[in-house]
Structures are given as C-alpha cells and as structure tokens.
Amino acid sequence: MNLLPVSPVVAIVERCQALFDDLDFNAVKQWKEAAPGRKAIGYMPVYVPRELIHAAGMLPVGILGGGDALEVIQGDAYYQSYICRIPRSTLELGLTGRLNCLDGMLFPSICDVIRNLSGMWQILFKDKFVRYFDVPQNYVDSIGGTFYIQELQSLREDLGKLRGAPVTDAELNASIALYNENRTAVRDLYAYRAAKPWQAPTSEVYLLLRAGMVLPPEEHTQLLREYLAATDSVARPKRDNARVVINGSFCEQPPLSLIKSIEMSGCYIVDDDFMLVTRWLLDEVPANANPLEELSKAFLHRSATSAAKYDQTREEKGMFLVGQVKTRGAEGVIFAAPSFCDPALLERPMLQDVLSKHNIPHTAFKFAENTGQMAPIREQSGTFADSIKLWSAA
Ligand code: SF4
Secondary structure (H helix, E strand, C coil): CCCCCCCHHHHHHHHHHHHHHCCCCHHHHHHHHCCCCCCEEEECCCCCCHHHHHHCCCEEEECCCCCCCCCCCCHHHHCCCCCCCHHHHHHHHHHCCCCCCCCEEEEECCCHHHHHHHHHHHHHCCCCEEEEECCCCCCCHHHHHHHHHHHHHHHHHHHHHHHCCCCCHHHHHHHHHHHHHHHHHHHHHHHHHHHCCCCCCHHHHHHHHHHCCCCCHHHHHHHHHHHHHHHHCCCCCCCCCEEEEEECCCCCCCCHHHHHHHHHCCEEEEECCCCHHHCCECCCCCCCCCHHHHHHHHHHHCECCCCCCCCCCHHHCCHHHHHHHHHCCCCEEEEEEECCCHHHHHHHHHHHHHHHHCCCCEEEEEECCCCCCCHHHHHHHHHHHHHHHHHHCC
16 A cells, blocks of 8 residues: 655644643653653743743643543532633643643642632642742832742742752753743744745644643754744645634633634634743843843743733733734734633723724634534634625725
8 A cells, every 4th residue: 555655744733733632741751751850840821931940950841721622520629610611621630640740830820710729739739849920010120020030039949949959040041042942933933824824824833832832842943943844845725814813812722623613714813822931021031141130021021911911001901912913914803712711801891992993803702622613603703704804905
C-alpha cells in the first residue's frame, strides 16, 4: 500500500492536537522522567511570570480546564451550578489524579472563583506547593511596582526552597531571554495570521499556543518557527471572509469546535485573547539588568489588557480592543465569553459601548468549555460576517 507523505503543516498540527487531547499530561511526565529530580509547576490563566519557574529548572504547565472531553463528576460537588466550568473541571483533573505529575500549582488573581480554588487546592492537595499569585492594581513603580517585586521575590524564594537552591539573577535573566524569543515567535505568528489568515487558520494557531502550555519554551519556539516556515511554503485557498477579533475567552477556553465553527461560518479571526500568558508582556524584557525590576516594569507599563486587569481610568476602557481592531485591520468583534464569567461579562457592556462609539460592528454569545451545539453559534457568526460584508463596507 502506498502511503502519501504527511505535509509538514499537517504533522505539526497533528502533534499539537495530540498534546491538546492528552488530559493525562504525558508530555509533562516524559519531560520529568528525562532527568532525575525534575519538577513541574501548573498555572492557571491569565498570567504568571513563567520565567521564575523556568529559572528554577522547572517546567511551567498551563492548566486550562478539562475541555469538552472530560466528564465532570466530583468537581461539581465543590461549586454551585451558576459558576463557570473551568474551576470544576480543573478540580476534576486534580481529584482524578491527572495532575499528580505537577509538584505545585499557581493561581493568579483573575477573579474570586480562582481565589477560592487556590484555597480548595491547599486543603485538598496538602503535599503540593500551592500559591495564590497576586498582581498589582496600581501601576506606579514606587507603589504597585514595589508590591509586585515583593510578590515576585516571595515566589522566587518559594521555588528556590522547592528545588533546594536559590534562584539566581543569572538564571532569571537566561530564562527572560528564552521567553523573549518565545514571545517574539508568538508575535510573529499573530502578525502572520493577521496578514494571511487563510494561511494560518485560528484552529491551527490555537493548537500551537496550547502546545506551549506543556512544552518547554525552547521547544515551543522552534515548533512555532517550523510551522510558520511550513505553512508559508504552501499556498492555501483564500476566501472573502470577514476579519474579526475574538474577545472574552481569556480564561475558560471555548471548545476547538467553536473556533472551527466561527471560521467555517465566514470569519477570519485576526486577533484574540486566548492564552494571554504567551503575549501578556508586549515587548522584550531586558535580560541584562535586575530581573525582578524588569519583569515588574514590563507588567506595569507594557502589558496586555483583559477584564481581569484593572484599568486606571475610564478613558482607557476598551482602547486596547480598539487598538487590536485597528492594527489587525479587523472589521468587527465577536464577544465570546464563558457562561457565568463575571470579569468578561461585566466588562462586556462597557467594551460594546466603546466599539459602538468607534463604529465597529460587534456581536456576542456565551459558551462553556463543553458546549456541544454549534449550529446556533455558526448561524450567528455567519450572519455577523454577512452583515459586515453587506453593510459595513466603506
Ligand atoms: S472563566 Fe471567568 S469567572 Fe470563571 S474562573 Fe475564569 S475568569 Fe473567573
């Protein structure tokens, strides 16, 4: 039997899909088994300074819930029904032993649900390192910066104790340099997709980002580079789709079939807020200075915006999203937020107001990570795309 060779793009996407499907985190187990004493630390959305974990010689592992393949049984007992699904499916992953390969978990300050989850984790998994990681809501270096550097230092000391040796500045700067490369590769991928969305569908871009949740940064950067080279070498069909930005999916993740449905309905996704940890810091962090100070300055002054981050003034609200629309040449915004997500759904009316003032079309729906019925979403995003094509043209 003659087997056709698999194209490099297909091979890369299949590898990412396998990593995405693996709820037992075998890639993490294999990384740990490759050398004695290795440790892995899980983290939840939206942002943690992965450089600190990496500098301690550990693998940062992004935990984004159980998706649509995991049946939540035990996790439902810990939360009321009118709560988003990601904390319940994350508990399910923990209670079923799927996260046993992790030596610790970081819970960033996204919302009250995640704060409560960090407390539950401390009670349920007493033998693990568990930390609630707070970030500043004040962006003055002498106030929020001082607080944040203390938080970073405290986390650094915890990780140093966990591995049995302090984390040095040199180690931190080396990790900052590695993550700078990774952020550059992700930025390049996003710029490429915005320029040629038919060459880099978001269903593929999304899987590539998900791979970065379990792979070491060096390996992930190489994978992104290989994908960009491979997909650019093969012409794919270009369609007359509407260019849209997705907003609201920064924590609980939409099912992959939802992303595919939006694309199939006639939309090119040219920007989004999936896995913001990969591009939270918007430019290079200097890797030859005081590492904690530089990480702090990058967070305070040069970081992305989401509903989980405080806007200092009313005037700033929505301007990051408007900037995404304008710089990516988008024609509209699809608000796709998880059901019961307080940060995303409370911010949405304010963002909609700003978009309307800028004459940017928008539509909105909600999802859960296990949403199965895609027909209504396909109809809504398809109608939105048609309306842009028919009535928004200048
Ligand atoms: S989906 Fe929204 S409400 Fe739920 S944990 Fe995430 S940020 Fe909090």
